[in-house]
Amino acid sequence: MSDPIIPPQLTTVLRQQAEQQLRTGTAQLSNAFTASSDALGVLYRLSSVASTAADGLKLLHELQIHQVELDLQLEQLKHNELEYSHELACYRQFFDLAPTGCLILSLDGIITHCNAAAIRLFDDAKDYQPGQQPQQLCGRPLLSMFSATCQPMLSAALARVQRNQQSATLIVSTDVTVVETRTLHLSAQLSQDHNAILIMLT
Secondary structure (H helix, E strand, O other): OOOOOOOHHHHHHHHHHHHHHHHHOOOOOOOOOOOOHHHHHHHHHHHHOHHHHHHHHHHHHHHHHHHHHHHHHHHHHHHHHHHHHHHHHHHHHHHHHOOOEEEEEOOOOEEEEEOHHHHHHOOOEOOOOOOOOOOOOOOOEHHHHOOOOOHHHHHHHHHHHHHHOOOEEEEEEOOOEOOOOOEEEEEEEEOOOOOOEEEEEO
16 A cells, blocks of 8 residues: 555656566665564464465565565655755855845744844834844734834735735834834735734835
């Protein structure tokens, strides 16, 4: 019985590769997958009787093929993991170094991730003192970063993004600087898995 998670065409390819490796003697069986004692007992009993020896050999061959298939799958999974880890590291670097302010919000509007450009947009808030580390944004509600007059409009836009799964663009003001109000263009979009909201600030 094939694994329902693995596409049938891939299962066929893996079996062909496994059979080829066994025929040519190039299969390198790992210790990750081994036959159970019950399976080995069945093989022993079948091979001990002349009338079932052929069935035993056939079953042994199937077990060998299956083990090689599993080894091939494991090798591919490890390769994919390395590839995805590299891609994730690249995307994180792009996010961190992007010149545009980027925020990731939870669905309740709390900032969960931000890049350096986003921090710089708010590093002159009233409670910021020169020489201190820039104000950290993670864990704060997005609405708290903007003026009271903008908060209803921003809240409605975020709700619209979640409800309609569409992007929204609006102009908002921070109104938190000591001497002036800062106006920002804000774009919001729901993530593909619908579990977060992506914000860009310019």
